[in-house]
Amino acid sequence: xxxxxxxxxxxxxxxxxxxxxxxxxxxxxxxxxxxxxxxxxxxxxxxxxxxxxxxxxxxxxxxxxxxxxxxxxxxxxxxxxxxxxxxxxxxxxxxxxxxxxxxxxxxxxxxxxxxxxxxxxxxxxxxxxxxxxx
Numbered sequence: 001x002x003x004x005x006x007x008x009x010x011x012x013x014x015x016x017x018x019x020x021x022x023x024x025x026x027x028x029x030x031x032x033x034x035x036x037x038x039x040x041x042x043x044x045x046x047x048x049x050x051x052x053x054x055x056x057x058x059x060x061x062x063x064x065x066x067x068x069x070x071x072x073x074x075x076x077x078x079x080x081x082x083x084x085x086x087x088x089x090x091x092x093x094x095x096x097x098x099x100x101x102x103x104x105x106x107x108x109x110x111x112x113x114x115x116x117x118x119x120x121x122x123x124x125x126x127x128x129x130x131x132x133x134x
Contacts, residue, residue, distance in 0.1 A: 003038060004114040006031050007082060011107035014089055017097030025090070031107070032086040039079045042072070057128050064127045071120035074113050081110035 010031050013024045020028070058065035085106030092099035 001115075001118065003034070004111045004118070006034050007078070007107050007111035007114055010085070010089070011104045011111065014100045014104035014107065017099075017101040017104075019094050020089060020100070028086050028089050028103075032082055035079050035082040035110070039075060042075060053128065057124065061127050064124055067120050068124045071117050071124070074120070075117050078110045078113045078117065081106045081113070085110065 010024065010027045013027055014020075054065070054068075057068060085103040088099050088106065089103035092103070
């Protein structure tokens with residue numbers, strides 16, 4: 001939820017397409033950094049996930065395993081949208097209101113997809129459980 005809120009913040013700031021203030025630039029940079037950091041942490045734990053979660057999850061419920069795989073792909077889309085929206089907003093010429101509005105849409109879509117990944121992750125946790133309490 002916090003990640004979705006972080007993605008929504010620059011969407012709100014950019015929605016009118018006005019030139020970026022210092023605060024808006026800071027929000028765009030911090031949001032892009034937070035999304036990359038979150039995605040990088042997922043990549044970092046991926047080997048442990050494959051070893052300890054993926055196979056048991058598929059054995060318990062193939063449908064849930066596929067939902068979790070889908071969640072990973074959606075998370076990549078969130079990162080791509082956030083970075084694309086950040087670049088679009090950051091490099092838009094001063095008079096290019098439409099580009100900043102497009103960036104706002106990209107951030108908003110990223111926020112919506114972020115909620116989908118959170119929902120799928122919650123579903124997987126409900127089916128698979130946490131830690132050794134499976």
